Amino acid sequence: MTLRFAIGKNTAEGMTHMMCIEGTEGCENPKPCQSELIVLEHGLYGGDPVTKVLLQPLTGRTHQLRVHCSAAGHPIVGDFTYSLKKDSSPYRMMLHAYYLRIPTSKELIEVSAPDPFIPAMDSNWVPQRAVHWLDKVIQELKDKSVRAVEEKREVLPSNGATGTPDKTKDLETKEQRVQYEEWLAEWALE
Numbered sequence: 001m002t003l004r005f006a007i008g009k010n011t012a013e014g015m016t017h018m019m020c021i022e023g024t025e026g027c028e029n030p031k032p033c034q035s036e037l038i039v040l041e042h043g044l045y046g047g048d049p050v051t052k053v054l055l056q057p058l059t060g061r062t063h064q065l066r067v068h069c070s071a072a073g074h075p076i077v078g079d080f081t082y083s084l085k086k087d088s089s090p091y092r093m094m095l096h097a098y099y100l101r102i103p104t105s106k107e108l109i110e111v112s113a114p115d116p117f118i119p120a121m122d123s124n125w126v127p128q129r130a131v132h133w134l135d136k137v138i139q140e141l142k143d144k145s146v147r148a149v150e151e152k153r154e155v156l157p158s159n160g161a162t163g164t165p166d167k168t169k170d171l172e173t174k175e176q177r178v179q180y181e182e183w184l185a186e187w188a189l190e
Contacts, residue, residue: 001037003068006030007061018081019063021071033059035068040134043127046089050077052117052127054098054137065095090124099138101145 005021012026022030036056043050051074055065063082069075070082078090096116102109115134117125 002058003035003037003072004032005068005071006032007064007067019061019067021067031061033057033061033064033068035059035065037068037072038137039131040137041127041131042129043125045077045094045126046124052125054132054134056141066093098134101142 007019007021008027008030010016010018010020010024010026011028012020015026020027020030035058038054038056039051040054041052043052055069057064061067066076066079066082070079075083075086077094079093079095094117096113097111098113098115100109100111102111114121116122119125119127
């Protein structure tokens with residue numbers, strides 16, 4: 001499922017430490033963003049019904065995953081801020097970076113940290129029904145990413161008349177790079 005909510009800074013009194021979705025009173029300068037959500041398991045945490053999900057940000061806004069989950073009506077367990085101060089019982093917010101993939105111009109950086117949301121690590125978590133297996137979903141996402149990179153390398157568009165490569169693809173990449181750099185600069189200032 002793709003979550004699509006534009007996110008901006010919250011200027012409402014007492015809420016300036018938060019982000020907000022477009023249409024919310026006091027939401028300043030919302031920008032489009034997307035996150036992928038895959039349900040992994042249903043279960044109980046401390047006796048309350050919860051759903052374990054895999055979230056993949058497709059853009060990079062401040063608090064994006066937290067805001068998207070809250071906007072969808074399912075704040076992250078333990079997220080005191082975006083549950084509007086309703087969820088304060090867990091010892092931490094149940095948000096964990098399981099796998100990070102950072103492509104750079106020189107190399108691909110991949111980092112993984114064990115899943116802490118298993119009964120052996122947290123006895124409050126009681127799984128009841130698995131929907132997708134985390135390792136399998138991660139592998140599918142890796143494979144999909146590799147295929148996309150390979151397809152880009154295989155396809156060299158030409159302008160047809162002269163047989164020379166079409167510069168449109170390069171321009172698209174340069175435009176994307178400028179946009180990424182703007183996002184990074186914006187993020188660094190926040």
